[in-house]
Amino acid sequence: MDLFLGNTYLWTKLLHTLFVIAWMATVLYLPRILVNIAEAQGEPAVVARLGLMGQRLYRFGHVMLGFVF
Template sequence: MMAEKATSAREGGKARAKAYLSIAVVVALALLAWWFDPAWLYEWLKVLHVVAVISWMVGLFYLPRLFVYHADAEAGGEPAATFVVMEQRLVKVIMAPAMMVSWAVGLWLAWSGFGFQGTWLWIKIAGVIGLTVFHVFLSRSARRFAAGENTMTARQWRMANEVPTVLMIVVIIMVIIKPFS
């Protein structure tokens, strides 16, 4: 059974154009804010960073959970096709943009707020690199699921779901406690 497309090519083109326009506006506003460097910019960028990180972490927690159910679904069946759509949209629409914003704003905050100084900051960055590696692993796994080439069991996906939790705990400790200041 072939899965029906949720949107037409025309609707997809409109959505793509809106997304590109939104990105252009955000980049232009970011450049203006960077150029003028108002006093309020740093605090608002921290807000943006936290929102982006939360969005990214939601995806890092949810995608392996989808994989748990997808691994148990009958290959080629309707549930498996639905999981493929859900997984691809989660990666492309939520996780990838949230990761990019987290990195871009986080690096700016590390530079402007701390001058990349502090062992705690470098441990935090190492944790974020770990999250990024896990993100890439999940993205590739979503493509493998879409191609019908998953090699992991539902139990293995449940265990993989713990990876972002451990890395998140390390990052939060470094940000709040700063044990190596």
């Protein structure tokens, strides 16, 4: 039983670490997408593509934050 609990703890710790890394990547990259949107004014296709990327990244970040806790 102790071996099972020890392994479960290690797997939980591993998953937590991976989710924190994924969430932090989102937090650090989302502002870059917003800057690119601001710089691409006058190019509607680029703004639309970056807006979609930003929305997807924002949702992904929220999912990762949910898994962190």
